[in-house]
Amino acid sequence: MITKFWLPISVILIIILIWELSATFFAIPDWILPAPTVIFAEAVSSWPNYQHHIFATIHLTIYGFVLGLMIGLIIAITLHLIPRLREALYPLLIMSQNIPIIVLAPLLVIWFGFGITPKLLIIILVCFFPIAVATIDGLKQTNPELIHYMKMAGATKKQIFIKLELPHALPSIFSGLKISATYSVMGAVISEWLGANQGIGVYMTLASSSFRTDRVFVAILFIMILCLLFFGIIIGLEKMLIKWRKDGNE
Amino acid sequence: MSTLQISQLSKSFNSDIILDQLNLKVNEGEFVSLLGPSGSGKSTIFHLIGGLYTPDNGKITLNEKDITGQKGSISYMPQSPSLFPWRTVLENVVLAQELFEKPDKQKAIKMLERAGLGEYINRYPAQLSGGMRQRAAFVRSLLSPQSMICLDEPFSALDEFTRLDMQKWLLSIWEEERPSVLFVTHNIEEAIYLSDRVLILGVRPASVIQEITIPFERPRTESLTLTPDFLQIKKSIFQTLRGIDND
Numbered sequence: 001m002i003t004k005f006w007l008p009i010s011v012i013l014i015i016i017l018i019w020e021l022s023a024t025f026f027a028i029p030d031w032i033l034p035a036p037t038v039i040f041a042e043a044v045s046s047w048p049n050y051q052h053h054i055f056a057t058i059h060l061t062i063y064g065f066v067l068g069l070m071i072g073l074i075i076a077i078t079l080h081l082i083p084r085l086r087e088a089l090y091p092l093l094i095m096s097q098n099i100p101i102i103v104l105a106p107l108l109v110i111w112f113g114f115g116i117t118p119k120l121l122i123i124i125l126v127c128f129f130p131i132a133v134a135t136i137d138g139l140k141q142t143n144p145e146l147i148h149y150m151k152m153a154g155a156t157k158k159q160i161f162i163k164l165e166l167p168h169a170l171p172s173i174f175s176g177l178k179i180s181a182t183y184s185v186m187g188a189v190i191s192e193w194l195g196a197n198q199g200i201g202v203y204m205t206l207a208s209s210s211f212r213t214d215r216v217f218v219a220i221l222f223i224m225i226l227c228l229l230f231f232g233i234i235i236g237l238e239k240m241l242i243k244w245r246k247d248g249n250e
Numbered sequence: 251m252s253t254l255q256i257s258q259l260s261k262s263f264n265s266d267i268i269l270d271q272l273n274l275k276v277n278e279g280e281f282v283s284l285l286g287p288s289g290s291g292k293s294t295i296f297h298l299i300g301g302l303y304t305p306d307n308g309k310i311t312l313n314e315k316d317i318t319g320q321k322g323s324i325s326y327m328p329q330s331p332s333l334f335p336w337r338t339v340l341e342n343v344v345l346a347q348e349l350f351e352k353p354d355k356q357k358a359i360k361m362l363e364r365a366g367l368g369e370y371i372n373r374y375p376a377q378l379s380g381g382m383r384q385r386a387a388f389v390r391s392l393l394s395p396q397s398m399i400c401l402d403e404p405f406s407a408l409d410e411f412t413r414l415d416m417q418k419w420l421l422s423i424w425e426e427e428r429p430s431v432l433f434v435t436h437n438i439e440e441a442i443y444l445s446d447r448v449l450i451l452g453v454r455p456a457s458v459i460q461e462i463t464i465p466f467e468r469p470r471t472e473s474l475t476l477t478p479d480f481l482q483i484k485k486s487i488f489q490t491l492r493g494i495d496n497d
Contacts, residue, residue, distance in 0.1 A: 152300040168336075
C-alpha cells in the first residue's frame, strides 16, 4: 500500500529534480523552459490574479460533464433497448469521434455564437462517447445465466433492465466515467480557446502569446490538478456504490 | 394448492423433434423427479413450463388453469445458483418475490436462519461456499409467491459430499413446507432418495417411458440409500436407462 502510493510520487519528484537541475545547469532562458521553482513561485505569487480563471473552468467542466453524462447514458440505454437502432447508429457514434475538435470548434462558434452553447457542445462531444460505449458494452455483457433465470422467474423486460442489466453495467459505466472526467477538463480548456473572457484556456492563450512560459506551465499544472480531482471524485463515488466487487475478491 | 399437468406436449426445433406427446402430472404436495440422460430434452421441458418457448402441440395447466406459453407461473431454481453478485444474500433471496409483490424480509430472514445462513444475510454471494449459494438459491425459490417449484439439476455442480448434505437439507425443508416439486436430475440415487415418484425420460424425442412410485416412508434418512429395497429400485432404473442407451 505504501509503495503503491510512494512509487509514482518519487518518480514525479525525480523528474522535477532533473528538470530543475538541467534548467540551471544549461542556463535555459525562462521563456523557453522555466525551472519548476520559477513556475511554483509564479503559481503562488499570482494566485489572486488568475484564480477566477480556474473557478470559471471548473464551472464549465461540471456543466459539460453532467450534460455529457446524461446524453451518453440516454444514448446507451436507447440503443441497448432497441437493437435495430444500435446497428443503425453505432457507426455514426464512432464517426462523431473522428471529427477533429480543433476544426469543429470554429464552426460551432459560427453556428452558435460566442455564448456558452458551443463550449458546452465541445465538452459534451468529448464526454458522451466513452460513457456511451462503456455503458452499451456493460449492458450487453450481462451474464446470460442471470438473464435466463430472470425470464424463468417471470420478470418483465423492464424488471430485467432495472434489476439486472443496469446494476450489472455499473462497473463498466464507471470505467467510462473515469475517462470522460479527465477528457472533460481538456474539452473545457479547448472550448475556452474559442473566445471566452475567462477560464484556464483564456489564461493559457494570453500567457503563451506574451511569452510568459511560466504562466503556461501554471495553467498546465492546474489542468492536471483538476483532472486528478475529477478522477478522484469518480473513484470515490465508485467505491461508495460498488461495494460488492471488492468484497468478492476476498 | 398446486397441481401441474402436462398433456400431449410436443416441441421440435427445425426438423429435430425434442419432445413428442409428453404427459406428466405433479400432484399437490408431491415431489416428482424427471430422470433422464443428458440431452434428453429436460431443459426444453422446463423452458416450456416457464413459458420461454411455446409448444407446437399440447397443453400445460397449473391448478386447471392453462399456463401454456405464460411466464412467471412457476418458481424456478436453475442449475447454477444465479445469485446477483451485487445483492447481499438477503436481497438475493427476496428477488423472485420482488418481481410480483412487496418482499417479506422478516420471513426471508427466518427462512435463511433455518437454512443455516443466518450469519450470512448481509454477505455477498462471492463470500459463500458453493453449497451455501445453492441453499440461498433454494430459499429464493421457496419465497417466490408461486407454489409450484421447478428445480433444474440444482446439485449437479457440487462435489459428492456437499451434494449429499444438500439432499438431506432439501428434504428436511421440503418436508416442513411441502410445496409441489418437479425435480430434474440425471442422478438415479438422488431421484429415488428425494422423490415420491420418478419419471424416466426416453431420449429424442423425449417422453416418459417408465413411471416408478417410490414406496419409502418419510422422513427419510441417509441410511435408506443402502437398503436392499433401495438398491433394487436403483438397479431396475439403471437397467431401463441402459436399455435406452442400447437402442
